[in-house]
Amino acid sequence: MKKHILALLAVAGLVTLACGSGSNQGAQGSTIVLGAPLGLTGSLTKESALTKQGYDLWLDWINKQGGINVNGTKHPVTIKYYDDTSNANQSAVLMQKLITEDKANFLLGPYGSAATATDAAIAEQNQIPMVEANGAAQSIFNQGYKYTFGVLSPANKYLQGVLDMAATLNPKPTKIAMLSADDNFSLEVAQGVNDYATGLGMQVVVYKKYKNGATALTAEVQAAKAVNPDIVLNSGHLAEAIAIHKAAKEQKLNAKIFAYSVGPSTPDFIKSLGKDADYVYDGSQWTPQVKYKSQFYLSVSDYVAAYKAKYPGEGDPDYHVAESTAACLALQRAIEKANSLDAKKVRDALAALDVTTFYGRIKFDSRGINTFKPMVVEQIQGGEHHTVFPSDVADKQPMYPTPSWDQR
């Protein structure tokens, strides 16, 4: 029977596929199944791992409490993960699998704007609520979808906090040089600055776009230096932020404020720039120093401690971790408020949700995005991250203005 083994295998595969379904049809168990496709392999591995940490941190906690309370009964929770190989199209397949095969009651978001956009359409067509923490692009929320909720502040707010802070400083900076990578998220951040600056009496005097991932940014920094700006803003990612800061030093671009959307909050930024990293600001969804009064779940300091206990050696939790945990909290509170596991009722409860957690306020606007939480501003002071704005959650005053390069 050595013949046609391969051929037989192929047919057998099809037949198995055709027969092997219909699992999970048993009686409605008391376990609540949540699901999320994440990039466990591929280009988004690092961010996906942080997202998973955030989800798992909550999962441990809620199951230690016995589960989510619905009508006096505690329902334990499981989260089903799949590897979407960091591919948005595969994320859609796995979302559908979570819904149909695994009978997921509710969905947690994948990592990345493209996957989130695709999965939002799937959630909508299946009418299963998806709470996501990692797709800040507003376009997702402008489609009139009813089943997608994002706990993060939208992209256009990322650097607005820095401008709000700048407006309170003396002497007040007015001239802005705006540099931006050309990906969706970064452009929305830059657009947010362009729209917001004039209202505060500031002007964007130069606006330069560059290719996402570029690290040869001397020309852009030169263009910024030519207008002698008070504020240098970048919306991009870690590698670009480092490149810009290095180029600024080389070319002696002296500004009162250097603020970068993403990058300074990660340990790598300080590691690769050393003392030069001082005085740099960034806009962050969350920092481990914020002082929000948590209405349920852990306080900020307990959260940081719980993270360090579960993931020793990784330092403080990153904001990706915190926002992912916050997505779970929003879902948990909505299920409790709805007092039901019915998808429609939980959706309505999500839409009406208004709570303050360690992560800040969670309340969704009519589009389903959390526009009610301010971005916080961090500054690197003496090689350490400190939260400097808004002042009611800050732990330090901003060190302003940034001294010129030859005086540090």
Add this chain to the structure above:
Amino acid sequence: MTTSQRWQRILIVLGCAVIAYAVLAPLTSLDGAQALNLPLLTDKLWFRLATITAMFVVMATAWNIIGGLTGYAAFGNVAFFGIGAYTTGMLIAKAKWPFLLALPLAPVAAAIFAVLVGLPLLRLRGHYFAVASLGVGVAVGELVQNLDYRGEPIFGGASGLFMPIFAVPNRDLYFFYLMLGAAGVSIAVTWAVIRSRFGYGLIAIRENEEAAAVIGVNTTAYKVAAFALAAALTGLAGGIFAQWNVFIDQENSFPIAYNVEMILMALLGGTGTVFGPAAGAVVLQLLIQFLSGSLPITLDLPFVPEDAMPVLAQVVLGVLLALVVIFAPRGVIDFFGGRSRLTIAYLRRSLRETSI
């Protein structure tokens, strides 16, 4: 009747049964069947998997026309997929056309583009053509994302394009049949091409382009026509994909990985044949889906922690593909139809053929 003929019959019958089941069973998957809890074909996951598989059948079969029949290793066909997707996407999202009116323009736009780039590119041979076509594939995606007009992105830029969710009853069934139809069309087109004067011309070009020119084949016209035909079919798949997926952007409409996958599928199934690429697409897509855990059957391996499964899956996929290319260069379709059998002798012969 020899054994191989008997096997051939059994396989044909089995194949027909599988196809009939795939085509007809979804019809039973409507409310009545759902209430009865019939397996698999009643669920939306199956539709998504089947639609994605059919999509790859189109792409691999279309690639075969330029890559397999004509012998030009096009590495940038994903550009046509993306152009098809963005043609329907733009017409629906910006011009507010109805989907069914926008869809026919997807293959047209892709074919026109193929003629334009084909005229210069198809003068290149071998590696030069492969690399140049890959360049085109990447460049088109970048252009689509970055072209601005007065500061506004023309094609939705990095935000991509959202279309309204297509309002039709049994949406999943609808798109499955549409994509299956596109797969049927591409196989039928290949079948017709292989039996035509045009097809003989393409094969002549593959075997020896100078000789083909000497015997009177207009090689430039033939090559460009083959390229455009492949582009049109790939563009059609892209057009359907756009509305099916609702959201398109550079990442999901121009995935570089699809370039490689469609070629692997054609190689796996058997290049230059009618059904080979389709068979390769089904086998490889099912394998990819199985390894990524989206099939209803799961695999628990001893000694492998659950966390390591995704990584292991990628490794297994790579090794399998290398083995197939080394040991079964004519593709799995070679074992169907009684031409060859999978024996040790076959593997040794293949190894001799693929080695230098």
